Structure formats: C-alpha cells, structure tokens
Amino acid sequence: MFQNPFTPSFGGKPDFFFGREQILERFGRALVNRGSDERSLFITGNRGCGKTALLEQLSIRAHDASWLTIDVNSEQALGTITRRLVRHRIETKGIAPEIGVSVLGSGATVKGPSSSKNTSFEKDDIELIFLEACEQHPEGIFISIDEIQKIDINELSLLCGAFQMATRKGHNIILAVAGLPYSYEEIIQAKGCTYMRRSAHIRLSVFTHDETRTAFAQAFAHVPGLSLSEDALEILIEASFGHPFFVQLAGYCLVEYLNTTISEATYLVTPKDVKAILPQTISLFEERSVAPVVRALPKSERTYLQAMADVIGPDRIARTSAIAEALKKAPSQISGARKGLIDKGVVVAVAYGELMFNMPYLSDHLNKHALANPEPALALEWRF
Secondary structure (H helix, E strand, O other), rough: OOOOOOOOOOOOOOOOOOOOOHHHHHHHHHHHOOOOOOHHHEEEOOOOOOOOHHHHHHHHHHOOOEEEEEEEOOOOOOHHHHHHHHHHHHHHOOOOOEEEEEEOOOEEEEEEOOEEEEEEEOHHHHHHHHHHHHHHOOEEEEEEEOOOOOOHHHHHHHHHHHHHHHHOOOEEEEEEEEEOOOOHHHHHHOOOOOOHHHHEEEEEOOOOHHHHHHHHHHHHHHHOOOOHHHHHHHHHHHOOOOOOHHHHHHHHHHHHHHHOOOOOEEEEEHHHHHHHHHHHHHHHHHHHHHHHHOOOOOOOHHHHHHHHHHHHHOOOEEEHHHHHHHHHOOOOHHHHHHHHHHOOOEEEEEEOOOOEEOOOOHHHHHHHHHHHHHHHHHHHHHHH
16 A cells, blocks of 8 residues: 555645745744844735645744744634743743633643642733743744634734734744735734734745646655656646645545555556546545635625636636626626635736636636536425
C-alpha cells in the first residue's frame, strides 16, 4: 500500500505543506528583525486557499525560534489569549499554590500544591497582562487568530491596543490573523483597530502553473514506490487550476484509487489513472469548496452569479452589460450585488465592464444546478 501524503481537510494541519516559500522566508527574517513589516500580518483569501495551513506554518517557525506561541480561532479569541498569557505568566513566576483565574467571565485553573489564591481579570486588563507577558518572554510572543471576520470588533480593538503599547515599548511581538477577502477593509477601518493598518496584507490565491507542478512533484516524491509520468502530471496541473485544496484533494483521491487497484510495490502513474479519479475529485471539490461559498451568499448575489454563468463567453469573461440584460435590470440596480461578489473574492474584475469567476469549477457548478436540480425530480418520482 502506498503512503498517502495528502490531507484534504479544511482548517487542519496538512501532513505535507507546499508553496508560499517567499512568505515563509520573509517571516523567518521578521523573527529576528524587530523593525520588519511582517510583524503584523493580515492574511486573506477564499475558502481552501490555505490560510489556516499557512498560519500553522508561521506558528511552527515561531515556536522553533523559542517564541511563546498562542494560536486561537475567532470563538472567544480574547478570552483564550488572556488565559494563555495568564497561565504562562504564573508558570514563569513559579507560583506553587493552586491559582483560580477568572478571565472575561469564564474560569481557568492552574494547579499546584496546598493553598489557593483567586485572581480576577477583566477585558480592560489585556494590555497590562500582555505587557507583563512580554517582559517574561523577551525572546518573543507570537499570536495567530483564524477566521478574523468572526471576532467581536470590540475585543479585537482591545487586542490591537495591547499590541500597540507593546510595540511602543519595543517588545518582540508578532500578530498574524487570517480571514475572508472582505474582512481586511472592514477591520482596518474599524474604530480602535488602526494597529492593523500597518499590517503586511498577504492575499492568498491559487498557485501559478510552476508552483502547482512543484507541489505535485514534491508530494509524490514523498511516496515510496510511486512516481508520476509527465503526461499524468500535466493533467493534474490543468485540472487543479492551481487551487491548493484541489491539489490536496486530487492527490489524496489518486493515491487512494491506486491503493485499491494496484498491487505492485512500484508504479508509474498514467494519464488513465488521473482521468479515472477526476470526476469524483471535481464532485467533492464542488461539494466541499464551491457549494458552501454559493450557499453563504445573499440571494441578490446568487442571482447575479447565476446570470454571470449564463452569459459567460468562451474566453471565460462575462460582460456586466450582458448580465444586466439577462436580469432585465439597469446596471445601477445590480451594482451592489456585483460589488459584494468582488469584495468577497468570488469574482474578479479583469477590465472595465468585464468579470471572471475567481474559483475553479464555480461556473460549471452553477450551470449544473440550474439545469438539473435533483430535488423536484425525486419529489415527482416518489410523490412525497
């Protein structure tokens, strides 16, 4: 059986991380250069572009450099960060008794022998707690927050204030956040979040053709006994459109397919093998990556997107005038839907009055569901 290095799961740590070398190199320099712009990072990108995986790689590198690392998601982010900072402060000071710590209305306990002591902290204490933690960890503190668009803006404002003061005091700190494309403008314009305006904005997108080739080649190089023919590799590259999640998904499906059909200890993957797994891979990609994005859109944006799929030309470009005509509306009446789709990174404006889809298989997904919705057919067949 061939070892499978691919892990197509959202929000998890991939067994094999590929790409983003320049970002990681700049971050490595930021760990030793206090004046680096990369000490505040705002990562944005569509679903499946590798935001969470990149955050994990940054955290690993900070930890390896002996920095205190705190990684949280958006749920109760400030409370989680505060509890972690308090815990490390207590551990550093070496307080022996059991400490009951109440942070932001929720309890956390650091245990020791014998007696006890209760300490309460409020939200406004985050700046003091953070500064004390910085003094206890001069090597540096790295904090990452995923799904930043979900965090309460008041909590983010308090955290930004703490980072602002720690920067002023010259401490070694790095804040890295990740979110959907529209989150960047919303947050940097929010009151109390001016600290994020100085962030290096990293816009994650699909890989280039060469980066995709390297990703597949390096991944399969980790599978003993398995190699790719050049023709098979080209089919994988073209089918993936450079999308990081599709690369993981296609690689995973291919290795699993070979494990059920090949008994040899060594094998050269052929174009026939790749073509055999592509229908399933594309279907899974639409189900896990494309469909959730479409479902989350407001009705006006879904309607606009469907009209765009209906009028798109062979050059894969849709004219906004044609979309308006298809919807029987004036361009001004649907400009809000157009802007919303662009802000969310679902479509991209390539020229004045011209749009393209910004996700692989999105157009095909829309057309398939517009033409062949299975629910009415099944209802008619079974007469529920």
